Amino acid sequence: MAFLVIVILVSKLIFFSSNFLAATDMINQFQSLEDNTTLVSNDGTFELGFFTPGSTSPNRYLGIWYKNIPIRTVVWVANRETPIKDNSSKLNITPEGSLVLLNQNKTVIWSANPTTKGVVVVAQLLDSGNLVLRDEKDTNPENYLWQSFDNPTDTFLPGMKLGWDLKKGLNTVLTAWKNWDDPSPGDFTDITLRTNYPEEVMWKGTTKYWRSGPWDGTKFSGNPSVPSNAIVNYTIVSNKDEFYATYSMTDKSIISRIVMNQSLYVRQRLTWNTDSQTWRVSSELPGDLCDHYNTCGAFGICVAGQAPVCKCLDGFKPKSPRNWNQMNWNQGCVHNQTWSCREKNKDGFTKFSNVKAPDTERSWVNASMTLGECRVKCWENCSCMAYANSNIRGEGSGCAIWIGDLLDIRLMPNAGQDLYIRLA
Numbered sequence: 001m002a003f004l005v006i007v008i009l010v011s012k013l014i015f016f017s018s019n020f021l022a023a024t025d026m027i028n029q030f031q032s033l034e035d036n037t038t039l040v041s042n043d044g045t046f047e048l049g050f051f052t053p054g055s056t057s058p059n060r061y062l063g064i065w066y067k068n069i070p071i072r073t074v075v076w077v078a079n080r081e082t083p084i085k086d087n088s089s090k091l092n093i094t095p096e097g098s099l100v101l102l103n104q105n106k107t108v109i110w111s112a113n114p115t116t117k118g119v120v121v122v123a124q125l126l127d128s129g130n131l132v133l134r135d136e137k138d139t140n141p142e143n144y145l146w147q148s149f150d151n152p153t154d155t156f157l158p159g160m161k162l163g164w165d166l167k168k169g170l171n172t173v174l175t176a177w178k179n180w181d182d183p184s185p186g187d188f189t190d191i192t193l194r195t196n197y198p199e200e201v202m203w204k205g206t207t208k209y210w211r212s213g214p215w216d217g218t219k220f221s222g223n224p225s226v227p228s229n230a231i232v233n234y235t236i237v238s239n240k241d242e243f244y245a246t247y248s249m250t251d252k253s254i255i256s257r258i259v260m261n262q263s264l265y266v267r268q269r270l271t272w273n274t275d276s277q278t279w280r281v282s283s284e285l286p287g288d289l290c291d292h293y294n295t296c297g298a299f300g301i302c303v304a305g306q307a308p309v310c311k312c313l314d315g316f317k318p319k320s321p322r323n324w325n326q327m328n329w330n331q332g333c334v335h336n337q338t339w340s341c342r343e344k345n346k347d348g349f350t351k352f353s354n355v356k357a358p359d360t361e362r363s364w365v366n367a368s369m370t371l372g373e374c375r376v377k378c379w380e381n382c383s384c385m386a387y388a389n390s391n392i393r394g395e396g397s398g399c400a401i402w403i404g405d406l407l408d409i410r411l412m413p414n415a416g417q418d419l420y421i422r423l424a
Contacts, residue, residue, distance in 0.1 A: 026124035028136070033091035035060070039125045040067060046075075046129040050089065054181030059083030061183060062091060062101055062110070064129055064148070066255065069272060071279070075129055075155040075257060076148050079110035080183040097121040097145065099133055114145035121145065128159045153183065156247075156258035161237075162200075163192040163244025172244075176262035186262040197360040197390065197400055198243045202285070204265060208293045210286045211408055213356040213416075214363075214400070215243070217391030221417050222291075222356035222410065232256065232269075256282070290410040294359070297332025298405035301355065312336075313409070315350060315423040332405070337424035341382035349375065349387070349420040356416055357388060358406040365390045367398040374399030375420065386421045 025042050027033055038049035047067040050060050051074065062078040079101055088104035099112040118135035125131050131148040132141075149160045154176045156162055164171040176188040187205040192198055199220060200212035213222030215238060231254055234247045249256060255272040266286065270279040286292050289309050290302035296310035297319075303309055310324075312333035318324035319331040340346040369377065371389055378384035378401045385406050390398030396418075406421065 025126075026122045027091070027093065028122045029093045029095065029097075029120070031093075035087040035089060039123075041125045041127045041129070043127040044068065045127055046125055048125045048131060050084070050087065053177075053183055054179075057181045059085065060087060060089065062089075063183075064125065064131060066272075069255070070277060073257075073279070074183070075153075075157060076131070077153050077183045078112075078148075080153060080177075080185065082109050083184075084109060091123075093121055093123055093133075097133070099123055099146065112146045112151075116145055118145050129157050130159070153177075154260045158248050158256070159246065161244040161246050162190075163198075163237075163242065164194050165242045165244070167241050174258075174260050174267075176260035179262065186260075188260050188262045188265055190260060190267060192243065192245070193360075194243075195360060195363075197363050197365045198238075199360055200245070202267060208359075209265070210267075210291055211293055211359060214360045214390075216357070216389075216417050217393040217397075219415075221415075222412065224412065224415050294408040296329045296409070298407055299333040300329055300409070301352075302410040304410070313352065313406075313421060315421070335424055339422075339424040342379065346424060347379070348423060349378075350423050352419045352421055354412050354414070354416040355419050356408070356410045356412050357400070357419060358386065358402050359408045360400075360402075362403040363400055364403070365398065365400045367391070369399035371396060371399070374401065377401060378420075378422070384422065386419055388417060388419045392417050 024040050026039065033039060035050045038047050040047050044067055046064055048064050051063055051072065052060055061080065061083060063074045064076040065072050065074045084103060086104065089109065090102050092100050092102060094100055097114055097118050100108050101110040103109055112133060114133055120136040121133055122136050123131065123133055132144045133146040134144050150170055150172060152160060152172055152174055154174055156174060162172050162174065171191065171194055174190040176186040177183045178186040189203045190200065192200050197214045199214045201208060202210040211222065212220035215236060231250050232247050233250055234245065236245050256269060258267060258269050261268050266284040268284045269282045271282045273280045288304050289295055290304045296302045299313050299316045300310050301313050303311065308327060310329045312318060315336060316333035317336040319334045323331055367390060374387045377399060378387040383403045384401050385404065386402040388400050389396035390400040
């Protein structure tokens with residue numbers, strides 16, 4: 001009888017071991033990922049394991065990188081703020097279903113704690129580069145208990161959602177590495193503002209550095225139109241519960257990513273070139289002087305390719321002509337005539353076409369108002385300096401108004417939107 005029990009136990013161990021070897025893209029609650037082992041996504045694109053960044057760092061991190069690219073390119077780091085000092089750490093799933101990184105003293109270095117509990121929890125590295133915790137029997141992506149795509153570091157991958165989800169209480173943020181040897185958070189970040197007129201903003205520390213312009217129903221108003229033959233397919237989802245940007249590659253064989261570059265303070269799209277075996281920059285933001293936040297000051301407009309790039313909007317003049325002529329545009333512009341608020345024939349609006357809409361920090365939106373109603377709403381408020389359709393799809397709909405100085409306007413040839421600015 002004892003012999004039979006031993007045979008059964010050995011058989012189970014062999015079955016368990018063979019399952020682990022076959023399922024190299026996941027671990028369950030009875031397995032650990034140690035420093036000398038990795039998980040590989042089913043299609044072989046991504047690998048999860050422990051690594052040392054750069055050439056001088058003594059630290060170890062748990063991360064995800066492209067498996068078949070000779071230049072190790074890390075796209076996600078778990079313990080970016082708590083480096084490991086040796087190679088004795090393990091990644092485990094606790095009996096409660098949390099994913100934990102433990103050091104040799106079994107102290108938790110990093111953890112992913114789902115708000116929803118699973119029955120039999122597994123951690124799996126997907127072909128997209130997304131590390132997920134899920135119930136073993138449930139492959140529905142809407143039911144993931146936790147996912148790395150909700151907790152990005154410096155890289156925006158195809159299929160990832162960049163924005164906010166009110167149901168989950170999430171607002172995903174990209175934060176650059178401090179430097180190429182140190183994945184801890186730098187001061188260069190990219191966040192989608194949670195407002196009723198959302199826009200994407202990059203920050204350099206606490207200073208606003210770049211702004212996409214508000215979502216106008218078709219695109220961000222500060223973005224050029226996407227060519228029809230583009231290899232990248234961008235999608236924006238906007239409803240009462242969520243607002244996010246995502247993208248996919250029209251050619252699945254092309255490897256491309258978006259990364260926050262702390263060294264240059266640019267957000268770059270990088271594409272892998274198989275011939276040269278290097279990453280090539282295909283686009284970057286800010287792309288020119290007019291992309292930098294508020295280059296021309298209040299009521300100024302930036303026109304790329306013009307010298308100088310800044311001018312005052314029609315109906316305005318430099319607040320300090322001396323500074324303006326010396327290319328110091330910080331003080332911006334003011335009305336060039338005496339302005340009388342709400343006085344008939346002395347207070348009105350002029351349409352400016354193809355512009356990036358102003359900073360929305362002090363804006364108000366009503367999606368059900370007509371443009372005519374929007375004009376009246378703005379005219380009645382002496383602090384209102386401009387109005388526009390909040391959605392330009394079709395003939396336009398909704399109302400957006402701006403209170404106070406109009407900041408960060410630029411000309412967008414063949415793009416942008418119509419903006420009605422208050423003039424004497």
